[in-house]
Amino acid sequence: MTTDLSLKVTQQIAAPPERVFDAWLDPRMLTKFITPDPGFAEPEVSNDPREGGRFDIIMKADRDLPHWGIYKVIDRPKRLVFTWVSEWSLEDSVVTLTFAPKDGGTEVTLVHERFKNEEIRDNHERGWGSILARLKAEMS
Numbered sequence: 001m002t003t004d005l006s007l008k009v010t011q012q013i014a015a016p017p018e019r020v021f022d023a024w025l026d027p028r029m030l031t032k033f034i035t036p037d038p039g040f041a042e043p044e045v046s047n048d049p050r051e052g053g054r055f056d057i058i059m060k061a062d063r064d065l066p067h068w069g070i071y072k073v074i075d076r077p078k079r080l081v082f083t084w085v086s087e088w089s090l091e092d093s094v095v096t097l098t099f100a101p102k103d104g105g106t107e108v109t110l111v112h113e114r115f116k117n118e119e120i121r122d123n124h125e126r127g128w129g130s131i132l133a134r135l136k137a138e139m140s
Contacts, residue, residue, distance in 0.1 A: 005115040007125040011132035013106045015139040017099040020106045021077035023135060024097065025049035033134035035059055036127030050074065055082070069095070088123075090114045108132060 013020050023029040027045040035043055040061050047055035051074050059065040066086065072094070073081035080097040093114045100107045110128050115121040 005118060005121045006111060006113040007115075007121055007128065009110045009125060009128045009132055011108045011110075011129075011136055012102065013108055013136045013139050015105055017077040017101055017106045020108060020135070020139060021080065021097075021099050023139070024080055025074070029138070030057070032138050033131055035134065036130050037061070038130070038134075084112065088116070088120050090116060108135070 023033070025047065027047055030045045030047075031042050034045065034057055036059070040059055043060055044058040045056070047053065049055075049071065051071055053071050055069055055071070057067040059067065068085050069083040071080070071082045073079055073096075077099050079099070082095055084093045084095045085091070093112065096111045096113075098109045100109070110132065112124055112128060115124065
């Protein structure tokens with residue numbers, strides 16, 4: 001098992017950093033973009049958006065796919081860090097989002113650390129890329 005694997009996905013979004021950052025903490029907004037595949041039904045999302053608070057996301061595919069985590073850092077509108085727990089993740093998997101003003105919008109960089117193997121990392125890279133593309137579409 002390789003645990004030092006990580007991924008990095010970047011997306012330019014035509015909206016201010018505050019608006020893009022806030023989308024990650026608003027459960028109604030999360031339901032619109034936090035699915036890794038357009039074929040998934042709208043997920044169930046609940047959260048307690050404070051450092052130490054928990055979020056729960058149930059993605060809907062051919063079966064329910066529960067994901068959850070704990071907010072570690074909420075530094076609006078610059079940085080958001082949370083754990084990421086699912087049946088495919090390692091116990092201490094962490095996602096870090098940074099939001100930087102760029103060209104009148106926001107450059108979002110997502111780094112996800114610690115995977116069981118390259119296949120799971122690669123699947124998550126595609127999933128996070130799709131999620132950021134859906135967020136970009138929602139922000140337009």
